[in-house]
Amino acid sequence: VQLVESGGGLVQPGGSLRLSCAASGFTFSSYAMSWYRQAPGKERELVAAINSAGGLTNYPDSVKGRFTISRDNAKNTVYLQMNSLKAEDTAVYYCNAPLPGSSPIPGPRSKWLGSWGQGTQVTVSS
Numbered sequence: 001v002q003l004v005e006s007g008g009g010l011v012q013p014g015g016s017l018r019l020s021c022a023a024s025g026f027t028f029s030s031y032a033m034s035w036y037r038q039a040p041g042k043e044r045e046l047v048a049a050i051n052s053a054g055g056l057t058n059y060p061d062s063v064k065g066r067f068t069i070s071r072d073n074a075k076n077t078v079y080l081q082m083n084s085l086k087a088e089d090t091a092v093y094y095c096n097a098p099l100p101g102s103s104p105i106p107g108p109r110s111k112w113l114g115s116w117g118q119g120t121q122v123t124v125s126s
Contacts, residue, residue: 001025001114003095008120011085019080019120021095026113029053029073034104035080037091037122044094044116048080049104063089085124092119 007019019035032051038044048069049058057069068081078095097113098104 001097003097003114003117005093005095005117005120008093008122010123010125012126013086013124015085015124016081016083017085017122019082019093019095019122021078021080023076023078023095023097023114026097028076031097031100031113032104033069033071033078033095033097035067035069035078036094036096036106037089038094038119039088039091042091044106046105047093049098050078082122085122087124090122090124092121094119 002024004022005019007017009017011017030052032049034049035047036044037047046060047063048067050069050071054071059067066084071078094116099111099113102111103109
């Protein structure tokens with residue numbers, strides 16, 4: 001299983017970025033996918049989730065209305081469109097596939113298919 005995140009960078013508050021996660025080594029279209037982020041000194045948190053077919057999505061209140069997760073099963077890629085970025089969105093962003101039956105929210109009930117890679121750094125600053 002390999003998950004490679006890309007698309008991060010430095011952006012001003014109010015700006016936009018589109019992250020990509022290229023997946024390989026498993027049947028991508030069979031798994032729900034999620035995006036996470038981890039800021040320095042903070043725990044990893046879920047920022048977006050999408051089901052295997054792409055028809056169902058879920059977001060925490062902190063990013064709802066600003067972030068949009070999507071996927072292209074033909075390209076084995078999941079995306080995160082981030083608009084109206086704020087300084088508090090600064091973090092390293094990761095993607096992963098929650099195992100069926102486990103919670104996508106980091107915690108004792110969560111398990112993931114892949115290991116955590118290097119992620120992609122998003123810095124929102126003027």
